[in-house]
Amino acid sequence: MEIRKGISSVVLIVIVCLSALFSFASRAQTLSYAYVHNFPNSFSQADIDTIDLYSIDLLKTASSSIPLEAKHALEHEPREPQVLFNLIRDDKNEQDYYWVSPLFAFDCEVGMTCTPNAGGPSASIAVSYIAIDKTKVSFEYAERLSELVGQYKSTSEFSTQAQEIKDSLKKSFPSAEVTHGIISFAGRLHADANDLWIIADIVPLFSERGERGELKGIAADLVQDVLDKMALSQEILSAPWERIAKESMSKSNVLVFSIIRTDERDEVFHWITPVSRNMHGLYGINKPYFDSFDEVPRTYRVGTLLADYRYDVAISKGFRVKAYDSWQALVTALINNEIDTVFGSQGAIEFGCNPNQFKCETITLTSKYDTSTAYLALSKKDTCVLVLEKLKLAAAEVKMSEKFNERLSSWSDMVSQEYGIAHHTERGVVHLWNPN
Incomplete structure (x- = not known):
C-alpha cells in the first residue's frame, strides 16, 4: 500500500539519559536540555523557578515509562539533540526546531518576540514550547515525545498537575487558565476550528470512496473520530494531490491527509499525527x-x-x-x-x-x-497555531481510545485476509511491512 509523500538567558544545561527510549533504539540514548527564559519583565525569579520545575516535571511524567536520570552539567555536543523548555515559537525560529508541545502563553509586551497566528488576528500572544533542535537524529525523539506529551495532556493527572501550578502562581497571575493543554497568563485562548476545510488524498484502503460516495478507510476513520472529538461537523472532501498542494499553500485552515512528511513540506504544513509508515x-x-x-x-x-x-x-x-x-x-x-x-x-x-x-x-x-511517514497535516498559511494544538490533543485522545483501536484491529485483519498485504500496527500507526 502506498501513500503520497536566537536562544537567550539559558540558565541551566544538564544531560538526560533516555535508556531504551524508543523501539528503534537498542542502545542507551542521551538528550541534553536547557531552560530558555524569554519571559516578560514582570515575571519574578520565583515565578520562573516554578515554571521551570513544572516544565521538566511535565516531560518526566509524560514519559514515565522511559528511565530518566539527571546528571551533572556537561558541555553540549553539537551533534546531540537538545530539548529546550519554554522557547517562544516565532516566525524566525519556526523552521529551526521540532515543536513538541506548548507550555505557557502570555501577553507579548513591547520589544518581545511574539508567536504569529496565536489567539486570533488581533491578539499579541507569545507561546512557549518544549522544542528540540533539528539534527540528523532528533526527529524520532521529537515525534515520540510529542506523542507522549499529547497523550499525557489528555489525562486527569495532567489536569491536576496544571491546577497545582495555577494555584502556586495565583498571586502573580490571578487570571491564569488552562486551555488546549496550555497554561495561559493572557486569559482564555481562542482556537476557532469551525472553518476547517478537510481534504483527503484518495488512497486505497486508507481513504477511498464507497459505493454511496462516502469516504471510508482507516485514515478517514481516524480523521472522522478527531472531528467528532472536537464537535466539528465538516464534510471530508477528496481531491488529487496537486489540488491539495495548491490549496494548502494558498489558504489557511486546510486539514489534509495522508501526506508524506518531507523537509520541503515543513514550510507548508503543520504535522498533527502520523497515519502510516x-x-x-x-x-x-x-x-x-x-x-x-x-x-x-x-x-x-x-x-x-x-x-x-x-x-x-x-x-x-x-x-x-x-x-x-x-x-x-x-x-x-x-x-x-x-x-x-x-x-x-x-x-x-x-x-x-x-x-x-x-x-x-x-x-x-x-x-x-x-x-x-504519512500524516494528518494542517496548512500553515495564516492558520492559528492554537488550532494545531487543539487538533494534536484530539488526535492523541483518539489514538488512545478503545473505539479507534478496535476499528484499527478489525481493519488490519481485513487487510491481511482479503488482500494479503504485509503490515503491522504500532501505537495507532500502520507500518506497511512485516515486523520481522
Missing part, C-alpha cells in the same frame, strides 16, 4: 540485491507513478525513468520487461500484482531507499 526501494525480478541505493547500476530502467516524488528522486540519481498511472500498470511493465525495477514499496507491489496471473513472490527488493 512505508519502506521504499527498488523492486525487480531476478535482480541482485544492493546494500546501498547508490550502488544500483544507472543503466537500470526505473518505473514510478506519475506525479510522484520518487520520479524526481530517480531522475536526480541518474536512472532512466518511465512513469505510469497506477501500480497495476507499473507491475505489468516490470513483468513485461519494459522496466528493470519499480520504485515503490512492498505494499505497492502486492497491491499492483495479480497472484492469479503471476508469481508475485518473485518480485523482490533490489535496494532500500528510505522510510516515509
